[in-house]
Every structure is written in C-alpha cells, then in structure tokens.
Amino acid sequence: IRAFITELEKLRDLPAETLDGTRIEIYGNIEFPHEAALCLQNGAEGIGLYRTEFLYLGRNDLPSEEDHYQAYCEVVRIMGDRPVTIRTFDLGADKVPLQLGLEKEANPCLGLRSIRLALRYLPLFQTQLRAILRASVCGNVQIMFPMISTLAELRQAKLMLAEVMEDLAESRIPFRRDIPLGIMVEVPSVAVTIDRFLDEVDFISLGTNDLIQYTLAVDRTNRNVVNMYNATEPAVLRLIHHVIQEASRKGVPVSLCGQMSSHPLHTMLLIGLGLRKFSVAAHSILEIKKVCRSVTVQQCEALAKRALEMDHARDVQALLREQLIKLIPAFSRIM
Amino acid sequence: IRAFITELEKLRDLPAETLDGTRIEIYGNIEFPHEAALCLQNGAEGIGLYRTEFLYLGRNDLPSEEDHYQAYCEVVRIMGDRPVTIRTFDLGADKVPLQLGLEKEANPCLGLRSIRLALRYLPLFQTQLRAILRASVCGNVQIMFPMISTLAELRQAKLMLAEVMEDLAESRIPFRRDIPLGIMVEVPSVAVTIDRFLDEVDFISLGTNDLIQYTLAVDRTNRNVVNMYNATEPAVLRLIHHVIQEASRKGVPVSLCGQMSSHPLHTMLLIGLGLRKFSVAAHSILEIKKVCRSVTVQQCEALAKRALEMDHARDVQALLREQLIKLIPAFSRIM
Numbered sequence: 198i199r200a201f202i203t204e205l206e207k208l209r210d211l212p213a214e215t216l217d218g219t220r221i222e223i224y225g226n227i228e229f230p231h232e233a234a235l236c237l238q239n240g241a242e243g244i245g246l247y248r249t250e251f252l253y254l255g256r257n258d259l260p261s262e263e264d265h266y267q268a269y270c271e272v273v274r275i276m277g278d279r280p281v282t283i284r285t286f287d288l289g290a291d292k293v294p295l296q297l298g299l300e301k302e303a304n305p306c307l308g309l310r311s312i313r314l315a316l317r318y319l320p321l322f323q324t325q326l327r328a329i330l331r332a333s334v335c336g337n338v339q340i341m342f343p344m345i346s347t348l349a350e351l352r353q354a355k356l357m358l359a360e361v362m363e364d365l366a367e368s369r370i371p372f373r374r375d376i377p378l379g380i381m382v383e384v385p386s387v388a389v390t391i392d393r394f395l396d397e398v399d400f401i402s403l404g405t406n407d408l409i410q411y412t413l414a415v416d417r418t419n420r421n422v423v424n425m426y427n428a429t430e431p432a433v434l435r436l437i438h439h440v441i442q443e444a445s446r447k448g449v450p451v452s453l454c455g456q457m458s459s460h461p462l463h464t465m466l467l468i469g470l471g472l473r474k475f476s477v478a479a480h481s482i483l484e485i486k487k488v489c490r491s492v493t494v495q496q497c498e499a500l501a502k503r504a505l506e507m508d509h510a511r512d513v514q515a516l517l518r519e520q521l522i523k524l525i526p527a528f529s530r531i532m
Numbered sequence: 533i534r535a536f537i538t539e540l541e542k543l544r545d546l547p548a549e550t551l552d553g554t555r556i557e558i559y560g561n562i563e564f565p566h567e568a569a570l571c572l573q574n575g576a577e578g579i580g581l582y583r584t585e586f587l588y589l590g591r592n593d594l595p596s597e598e599d600h601y602q603a604y605c606e607v608v609r610i611m612g613d614r615p616v617t618i619r620t621f622d623l624g625a626d627k628v629p630l631q632l633g634l635e636k637e638a639n640p641c642l643g644l645r646s647i648r649l650a651l652r653y654l655p656l657f658q659t660q661l662r663a664i665l666r667a668s669v670c671g672n673v674q675i676m677f678p679m680i681s682t683l684a685e686l687r688q689a690k691l692m693l694a695e696v697m698e699d700l701a702e703s704r705i706p707f708r709r710d711i712p713l714g715i716m717v718e719v720p721s722v723a724v725t726i727d728r729f730l731d732e733v734d735f736i737s738l739g740t741n742d743l744i745q746y747t748l749a750v751d752r753t754n755r756n757v758v759n760m761y762n763a764t765e766p767a768v769l770r771l772i773h774h775v776i777q778e779a780s781r782k783g784v785p786v787s788l789c790g791q792m793s794s795h796p797l798h799t800m801l802l803i804g805l806g807l808r809k810f811s812v813a814a815h816s817i818l819e820i821k822k823v824c825r826s827v828t829v830q831q832c833e834a835l836a837k838r839a840l841e842m843d844h845a846r847d848v849q850a851l852l853r854e855q856l857i858k859l860i861p862a863f864s865r866i867m
C-alpha cells in the first residue's frame with residue numbers, strides 16, 4: 198500500500214488524461230480556506246466547490262462582509278488564476294446557524310434551507326454576494342447557488358445578484374460583471390427539467406448527496422434507512438446521465454461535486470456517463486486521477502451502458518468493484 | 533350555486549365521457565369504510581384508494597387480522613363487484629402509530645415509513661396481507677403497496693405476499709391467487725424508472741402528494757415553504773406525463789389518486805397528459821365528471837401541451853383557471 202501511495206504521488210503534476218487522450222478535469226472541494234493549498238499541491242485545476250457555511254457556524258454573531266471577503270481572497274490568492282467556485286451559504290437541515298433563531302421544522306431537509314433561507318433573509322444573502330463580487334476582481338471567481346428547485350427561484354436569486362451589482366457600481370466598488378454563475382443540481386425537479394435551467398446559467402454542478410436523498414426519499418443520516426441510500430440506484434444513474442447529456446448538448450460545463458465523485462469506485466462509471474469534470478475532496482484527487490489515466494473512454498462507456506441496464510444498486514456496485522480491481526489491483530487493498 | 537349543485541347531481545348515473553366519446557373512469561378514495569357508500573352514491577366505478585391507517589391510529593393495541601378482514605369486507609360488500617383497491621398501511625411521517633414505539637427521526641418523511649416500516653415489522657405486514665387475501669374472495673379486491681422506491685423493495689414486498697399466500701394455501705383458507713397487485717408512484721426514483729416497474733405490477737397509481745413533495749424537496753405541511761409546493765410545477769407535470777405515457781405504452785392501467793385529481797382545476801390538464809382514470813375524494817366525483825363531460829380530448833391535449841411548455845407553476849395555474857371557467861363558468865364561484 199505504501200508503494201501505491203508513492204505511485205499516486207508521482208501523478209501530482211501529470212494531467213488526468215485517459216489512455217485514449219481524453220482530458221478529464223479534476224477540481225477540489227473545500228470547506229475551509231486552508232484546504233485550498235492541499236488541493237493545489239495534489240494538482241487540482243481549480244476549486245469546484247468552496248463551501249461557505251463555516252463562516253456562520255460556531256459563533257454568536259453573523260459574519261461581516263469583511264469576514265466573507267477575507268475568506269474568499271485567501272483561497273483566490275492560493276489558487277492564482279485557477280477558477281474558484283464559491284457556493285452561497287447552504288445553511289439549514291443539519292447545519293443550523295443559531296444566530297437566526299429559526300423555528301424547528303418537522304422535516305428540515307424539506308424545509309427552509311439553503312437558497313430558500315437566503316431568499317428569506319435577504320440582508321444575509323446580500324452581504325455574501327457583495328463579498329463574492331468584490332473578491333471577483335482578485336482572481337478567477339465563480340458563484341454557485343445551492344438547492345435551487347424552480348426556475349422562479351433561480352430568477353429571484355439572479356435578480357438579487359443584479360441588485361447587489363448595481364449597488365456596488367453606484368459606490369464605484371470594482372467587481373466582475375460577467376462573473377460566471379452556476380447552480381447545484383441536487384433537487385429532482387431541476388434534474389428532470391435541466392434543459393430549462395441550462396439556458397440561464399454558465400455552468401452546473403451535480404450535488405449527488407442531496408439528489409440521491411430526494412430521489413429515493415432517504416435521509417442519509419438516518420440509520421433506519423441509510424442502507425437504501427445508494428449512488429448506484431438505477432434512477433440516480435439515469436438522472437445523472439440525463440443531466441450530463443443535456444448539458445453537453447447545450448455546451449454548458451457540468452461537474453459533479455457530491456461525495457460520489459470522490460470515490461474511485463465511481464470514476465469509470467461517471468466518465469462513461471459523460472462526465473469530464475470531477476470536483477472531489479483534496480485527499481481523493483490523486484486516486485481519481487490514477488483511474489482516469491488507467492482507462493479508455495470506450496471502456497467506461499461500455500461499463501456505464503451495462504450499469505444503466507441493471508435493476509439493483511448492489512449489482513452495479515459489484516460490477517464497478519470488479520472492473521476497477523481488474524484494472525488497478527492496488528485498489529482492492531484500500532476499499 | 534344551488535342550481536349548479538342540482539345540475540351536478542343529475543350526473544350521478546351518467547358515465548364520465550368526454551364530448552368526443554372518450555371514456556374516463558372515476559374511482560373514489562376513502563379513509564373509512566362508511567365513505568364507500570357515498571362514493572357509490574356519487575357514481576364511483578370502484579375504490580381506487582382505500583387507506584388503511586385508521587385501523588392502527590387512536591388505539592393502544594394493534595389491529596387483529598379479524599379487524600382488518602371486517603373493515604375490508606364492509607367496503608367490498610358496499611361496492612359489489614366493483615374494484616376495491618386496498619393500500620397496505622402507509623404509516624410513519626405524520627401518521628405515527630404509538631404502539632410500535634418508534635424512535636423520533638430528524639426527517640420522518642425521508643425515514644422509516646410506509647412500506648419500509650412494513651418490511652421492517654413483518655408480522656404487522658403479514659397480518660394485513662392475510663386479511664386482504666381472505667377478503668379477495670368476497671369481491672373484486674386489488675392490493676397496492678405505498679412508497680415503493682426501488683425494484684428490490686417491490687420484489688421483497690411481493691415475496692412477502694407470496695409467502696402469505698403459501699401459508700393460506702397450506703391452511704386451506706380460500707383467497708384469489710391472481711389478485712391484481714399495484715404500486716403507488718410517489719417517490720421520484722420510481723417515476724424516473726417507471727418502465728422497469730411496469731413489468732412487475734398489474735397497475736399503478738400516481739400519488740402526487742408525496743411525488744410533488746420529494747420532487748421539489750418541499751414538506752407541504754411546513755408553512756415556511758408550502759408556497760413552493762405546486763402540483764403544476766413543470767418538473768411535476770413532466771414526471772406525471774412520463775409515467776402515464778410509459779404505462780399506456782405498456783398497457784398497464786394507471787390512475788392518479790393524489791389530491792391533485794380531486795380538484796377540477798386539474799382535470800383537463802390530466803386528461804391532456806393522457807390520464808383516463810381518476811381516483812378522487814367522494815365529494816369531488818361529480819365535479820370531476822362534470823368537467824370530463826364538458827371537454828374534448830383534443831382540447832385537453834392542446835392545453836397540456838401549452839402547460840408543459842410553461843416555465844412557472846403559477847402561469848400554468850392561471851391558464852388552467854382561465855380555460856376551466858371559460859368552459860364551465862359556474863366553477864368561478866366555487867374556487
């Protein structure tokens with residue numbers, strides 16, 4: 198296993214290119230600014246998901262615009278001219294900021310969370326948007342809205358962004374007006390009507406953690422049903438496939454930033470479903486790159502085709518394990 | 533309005549046939565056995581959804597097989613040879629039977645509920661299945677599983693049913709071995725892969741209440757987000773359309789038993805999406821029949837086509853309201 202790690206470390210500066218020359222992009226997911234350095238060190242081509250909830254948690258007051266700005270600039274500085282995708286706050290459900298004094302909900306996962314909270318507490322949202330826009334002139338910043346579920350909601354959020362831009366312009370504060378704007382695809386409604394959303398965004402990112410949860414009606418933190426939470430369920434694969442195909446057809450960049458993309462078990466499958474951009478945990482970058490460099494797209498497509506025809510998540514999982522270990526036996530020891 | 537009610541009452545014994553001669557079936561939804569009489573009186577052609585949760589709620593012990601059996605026979609007796617679709621218990625979420633001493637869950641709607649509970653508490657499930665099977669020789673009984681989310685789960689439930697059949701056969705207790713078996717389509721995963729499920733059931737019923745909830749990630753009992761819960765959201769319409777089209781293609785009967793079908797606002801839209809079998813609250817039967825008898829399928833299809841192209845739930849709702857009132861002005865006074 199030590200030899201395997203050494204082998205992986207040699208991949209740091211090599212591109213994630215398949216054996217038949219298809220370029221795969223690997224971005225990093227971060228929760229705290231300092232993690233950006235590790236992403237870069239492992240060869241991340243950008244930050245595909247910068248979670249910003251940490252700014253709100255574990256404190257009694259709300260973060261100031263300056264708190265936001267500093268946190269964003271820190272990462273932008275580390276990443277140089279590489280893209281940094283800042284996701285607006287995804288609070289609620291299991292990440293509840295006590296400062297807001299929110300009432301307890303019977304089903305918080307189906308409640309006032311994430312972008313819904315942002316559109317309810319506009320000053321909070323505006324503060325964050327101002328900071329992101331200000332940071333946009335320091336590097337290659339992108340903005341991403343989480344938990345969008347309807348077109349109306351997306352348009353409302355975009356309207357907010359436009360208003361904040363006007364405020365900044367009036368105050369002659371510099372920002373990038375053409376900052377790329379994207380959404381997480383994590384609510385089934387968006388996956389099912391993704392064609393409509395693609396016309397209104399610059400990029401999308403599949404948030405499989407929630408997408409799986411809502412598609413199967415399974416709370417993945419509930420031990421009573423967690424065994425039903427499977428990334429390889431046929432319905433989940435079909436939705437992912439559909440979203441990637443539609444995005445590719447319309448030429449809109451699509452990445453996948455859920456936990457699913459950080460596990461090498463899913464890499465071939467996802468390439469086969471058409472994914473060309475992974476956004477993964479810092480410590481997974483090298484493993485995912487290793488898989489990319491060991492396969493052909495044709496192999497992956499054949500595998501995805503078989504997987505899409507299967508009836509059960511566990512059969513797909515067994516197939517993925519078998520194929521991955523056949524290709525890279527070293528993985529059998531680490532999973 | 534009194535005149536309108538009198539007019540509706542004249543429809544009791546007339547078929548729900550469109551102006552161009554397409555036959556629509558209208559079934560009733562019931563919660564308690566005595567409601568079957570009202571359904572019949574209003575001209576229901578069968579019971580499309582017999583909810584059985586009442587047997588478990590408001591008591592300290594569990595219902596016996598005989599309790600189940602009597603409750604089923606009562607409805608079967610009322611309905612004569614008309615189909616009676618008994619749904620196995622849909623407990624959990626907001627209908628929690630205290631007898632089971634279930635632990636509180638963070639998101640009960642995404643937790644151990646409905647068929648999941650049945651497959652966890654097998655003796656409860658077996659008792660109910662025995663009673664339904666015994667009642668199957670008294671009339672035209674159908675059995676329906678709620679909240680199915682994967683093929684594996686459906687197969688497990690069917691296996692249970694087969695086992696109970698074997699037990700009954702061994703004890704020489706009569707039952708109908710070919711009792712029609714169906715599922716609720718109310719979890720997005722099933723709607724998305726409905727083609728796989730259609731090969732394994734005799735009929736399906738769209739449960740829009742939950743389907744809308746999961747598709748949009750909105751708890752409809754949560755006042756913070758209930759404004760986002762809309763039957764006319766583009767994604768919901770697309771899923772309903774997809775399910776009906778696939779079922780029609782495979783010749784599997786499909787009904788819709790959610791609250792959506794009980795509101796005359798949706799009748800034309802649903803006919804236009806291909807629905808030919810409505811299962812509605814007893815007090816809605818005549819209103820729905822009135823709409824059916826006032827439209828052509830072509831009109832409905834044109835309306836559905838327009839609705840499917842719209843971006844916002846509220847635009848669809850406005851369109852539906854406008855069209856319905858143009859057709860039957862009396863409805864303007866009751867909605």
Ligand SMILES: [Mg+2]
Pocket residue numbers: 287343344383404406407
């Ligand atoms: Mg999420």
Ligand SMILES: [Mg+2]
Pocket residue numbers: 622678679718739741742
């Ligand atoms: Mg339901």
